[in-house]
Amino acid sequence: MENETMDRKIEKTTGWRVAFTKRALPYWGGALFLALVLWLVFRDNSSTLRVDGQTLTIGNVTEGEFNDYIRISGQVQPMTTIQISPLEGGVVEEIIREEGSQVKKGDEILRMSNENLDLQILNSEAELAEKENLLRNTMISMEQEKLSVRQEKLQLQMEVRRNKRAYEQQKALYDEKLIAREEWLKAEEDYLLSLDKLELVKNKEIQDSLYRTVQIEQMQESLDNMKINMQMIRKRKDNLTIKAPIDGELGLLDAVLGQSIASGTRIGQINDLSSYKIEAQIDEHYIDRVTAGLEAVFERQNESFHAVIRKVYPEVREGKFKADFKFSGEQPENIRTGQTYYMNLQLGLPEEAVLIPRGTFYQYTGGKWIYVLSPDGSRAAKREIRIGRQNPQYYEVEEGLQPGEKVIISNYETFRDNDILILK
DSSP states (O other): OHHHHHHOOOOOOOGGGGGGSGGGHHHHHHHHHHHHHHHHHHSOOOOEEEEOGGGOOEEEOEEEEEOOEEEEEEEEEEEEEEEEOOSSOEEEEEEOSOTTOEEOTTOEEEEEEOHHHHHHHHHHHHHHHHHHHHHHHHHHHHHHHHHHHHHHHHHHHHHHHHHHHHHHHHHHHHHTTOSOHHHHHHHHHHHHHHHHHHHHHHHHHHHHHHHHHHHHHHHHHHHHHHHHHHHHHHHHHHTTEEEOSSSEEEEOOOOOTTOEEOTTOOOEEEEEEEEEEEEEEEEGGGTTTOOTTOEEEEEETTEEEEEEEEEEEEEEETTEEEEEEEEESOOOTTOOTTOEEEEEEEOSOOEEEEEEEOOTHHHHHTTSEEEEEOTTSSEEEEEEOEEEEEOSSEEEEEESOOTTOEEEOSOOGGGTTOSEEEEO
């Protein structure tokens, strides 16, 4: 029995059963690992979302003429507007013209009062009267002094004549040896002294005349300046009455009775209604493309009108900048300040381009990508694109789309950036 057992041969496993032996286990492990690697490499990582196709807005990608314009709105404003600001502060006493009234140049609009200015006028008048009295008194005093010097001069002239006569008599007597030499010399000295005194008075008269002339001129100049100052102060009082600087329409009158208004405060404006302009607010996206000279077209009363940009303001406020348009050709009838016109502003010449209709998707993607429908319309895939210019109807597609394709142009907020949309 033992020999039979020892002599029995072990059968060798062959065929498909080899795959289930212990020796095949490492191969099974390697195959599974390879399959896992291939699955990780070639699996579809795209995220999908099922959406209701009835709620979507589909747009066709076309090739056609892109008209480079934007739609803007503007308000009619007078071409010339003059600000009303009082040159003199005061309290409003009377409002003569109401806002919106038609005025002529020089028409009174409102009157004000200013007690401090009235007090300045009284003080200036009193000071002017005082100066006039001082000048008058000075001239009287100078005239009296002039008469006094003249009288002294006459007195000395008479004394010179007497002393000369006495000197000549004494000289004749001395020559005849009838008087002493001392008497003759005394008479000569009296005569020469009177001549010197007369000369002094004459010099004084000349100097006093020059001094009086200069002093009177100075006082007269001071008086004239005071009169000019007085006229200016009275003119300031005239400034308390606000008058229209030009013919036009009184607009934005901001004043009430009893209100205290400081000098230079803007209280209204006069609109020159002989010519108008259109003020438009434009998105800052176009600030580099909007320049003076560009033309805009708008319709009013079933007629087309043209306007040209006359000025572009560089300041950007709340994402917009301002531009002024002037009418090119005829103006609409019954034009009024504050009317709103909707204009098409031409930014460039029409060009052939790939186009897609405007849609709310742009606000979500910024024009960097879009969902493109499959040929059968059952699904849509995300695709990167590049959008160039835009007008109120179309976007210009520079890269990423071909004419004939269909895209989703409605809002993307509910899609949560999924790569694939399955349309139900």
